[in-house]
Amino acid sequence: MSVRLIVSILTINLSIPLFSQGLEFINIDSTNYTFDFFIDKAKEEDKIILLYLSGEGCTPCMRMQREIFVKDEVKETYSDYLLVNSHLIMRPYPMPHNLFKKVNKAHLKLRKKFKSEGAYPTFYLIDKNGRILKKANKMTTEEFIEFANTETQ
Template sequence: MRKIILSILFVKLFLFASYNEGKLVFENKCSSCHLPFVQMQTLKKNFFEKSNKLLKLKAPTVNMLAYAIMHSPKKVGDPNDEEMREIEIEEYLKSYLVKPDRFNSICDEHILKYYDKKPSMKGELSDDDYVNLAIFFMQYDKYNKSKKAVKINSDFDEDEIILKAKQNEKLILVYATSKTCYYCKKMDKEVFSKNEVQKLLNKNYILLEVDMDKNKLPFNLTKYYKRVTPTFFVLDNNANYLKTYVGSWSKKDFIDILKENLK
């Protein structure tokens, strides 16, 4: 039994390491063309209502790529055979990135017309890069279901968050916390970790987490702060202040707070 548990832990650690390696490959070698996550509702509006004039995308976003590879009608490999599917995704990526061909694209044919012609990446990626990229796309949904908090630091760009909030039609939720805050840790464990909370957050909010021991609140929120952690500030997508919620909350009460601000 112990050997089985250790084997499972090893596999999980291997996949997590490979996912992070694949994420680094994507960020370092692909992100200049492919933007990060954009809400699916916004993507649909962009392409099918605004003819790409809203976002002006020249290539699919990372979540569009993950969806196309894993879930679209043109998905790669057999979902019931994970090991073989990893190999098939790896081979597809090698084939397409070395010799891009629109006729071999797995993207929606109705939106291909908006994209620039992709240049070849021949010689830019190693065999390990392709393996890690394949695992990155296979694990993308899993590692992006959790709380996606943007950590605030001295280099924080407020304009970038406002642009992201507008593009994705989301509110901004600023979470004032501290590593020594017992009730913050309690909320992280008992509230933020719950699927229902995560879905509401990911769909409707950009979550900004501020360690008050190290950094200052963004968007001129200091005047509303009562030096209590946790504290939550809700802003609209122009970063205009709406409400403050002080203290720790149960899952039910926090869900009510999130829903209350959507009305």
């Protein structure tokens, strides 16, 4: 199997849980874009970024995807945001080791940039200039909606 095919399969597999659950996040780790690309996109579209850091096996992440991201009021609340996800992968199988390292390197770089402690899920509201407006970890539906409605810490 070619590396290109494996990358395509991986990209689809990483994106499916988020796309099928309501909110449509762009998975930064499965693209060739850097975070600066999303800052430029936020400037161009005049949007706030919702950065969602998640990890493999993260039970609260899966619960939020399954129970919160699917709700109409959540989808409506975040409809004008640029939704970006970065997902930490714990095991390299079935992807090639060099891709595994690339994906996790991008994720760890974001964690370092935003001084994330590694608790998942972690959410950041980031303005179009790259400034953190707000940060939170796992939330209820009401807290997640309120998180969007109050844009500063």
